[in-house]
Amino acid sequence: FALEAALRRAVHAQQFTLHYQPQLRGAALESVEALVRWTDPQLGPVSPGRFIPVAEQCGLILPLGRWVREQACAQAAAWHAQGRPLRVAVNVSPLEFTQPDFVPHVQGLLLGLDLPAHLLELEVTEGLLVQDLTGTAAILRELRALGVRISVDDFGVQHASLSALMALPADVLKLDRSFLSGHDTPGGLPSGTQVLRAVHTLGRELNLDVLAEGVETPEQHALLRDLGFEYMQGFLFAPAMPAEELDLWRDARS
Ligand code: G
Ligand code: G
Ligand code: MN
Ligand code: NA
Secondary structure, three states: HHHHHHHHHHHHOOOEEEEEEEEEEOEEEEEEEEEEEEOOOEEEEOOOHHHHHHHHHHOOHHHHHHHHHHHHHHHHHHHHHHHOEEEEEEEEOHHHOOOHHHHHHHHHHHHHOOOOHHHOOOOOOOOHHOOOOOHHHHHHHHHHHHOOOOEEEEEEEOOOOOOHOOOOOOOOOEEEEHHHOOOOOOOOHHHHHHHHHHHHHHHHHHHOOOEEEEOOOHHHHHHHHOOOEEEOOOOOOOOOEOOOHHHHHHHHHO
16 A cells, blocks of 8 residues: 555656657557656656556546646647647546546646647547446547547457447547467467457448557568558557657657
């Protein structure tokens, strides 16, 4: 519980930063995913894989999530105002998403920052659909009516039913990176390839963009390209980086 206490202090002192990881469409930068980073004065850097579950359990994810949305939207608005607009995808935990003030908060941010809604994407997890499909779908429809894009993160590991998926008001499927393991050698698992192909076809049939996450090797990249994947994200292309570094990364590519 040292972690929870430290997290509580960090939330009050706003000791977090956001990094942004490129998401490509072909060779072009399409959008970035905002990923929170935290270095505690005593504990050192703590990975979100460790502290996000703790924050979700103790409710601190609510103030932390608000800060993340505000920060990410402010950055997207700054890029927009600089004449180099870039969509920012923000992770949303199930607990945040089901707060009654979630949609009004997002709407207030867009209005207050003069941020066009299409420059914001919200990443929800497949688990939300498993818990409460009707409630989730209603909130997603409200967000999409504002013009916000919706992606389903970590797709394929939480077992949403196909019927849930078909009822889903979303724009993007983010295929969980575990689907890529085994593909780092040219002779990788053929059954894995069939799953990749099937998910890609499913997404296209449902009119969803399909993004492959966790692309780390040229072999994975080549396989995905052959299967028709347009959208990719992973260390092969770029890690998550501070906004200023991302600006330099964009400059170097253009
Ligand atoms: O950045 P990294 O791969 O270490 O993130 C680990 C996990 O933490 C991922 O599942 C990611 O979705 C989650 N995560 C990172 N940033 C945020 C955030 O701002 N909000 C939420 N809810 N989850 C995040
Ligand atoms: O669950 P979510 O998709 O939000 O998780 C995003 C996390 O994945 C981030 O913490 C990010 O650092 C991590 N990530 C991004 N690209 C790669 C990659 O190519 N390989 C691995 N192992 N992790 C990645
Ligand atoms: Mn994500
Ligand atoms: Na993911």
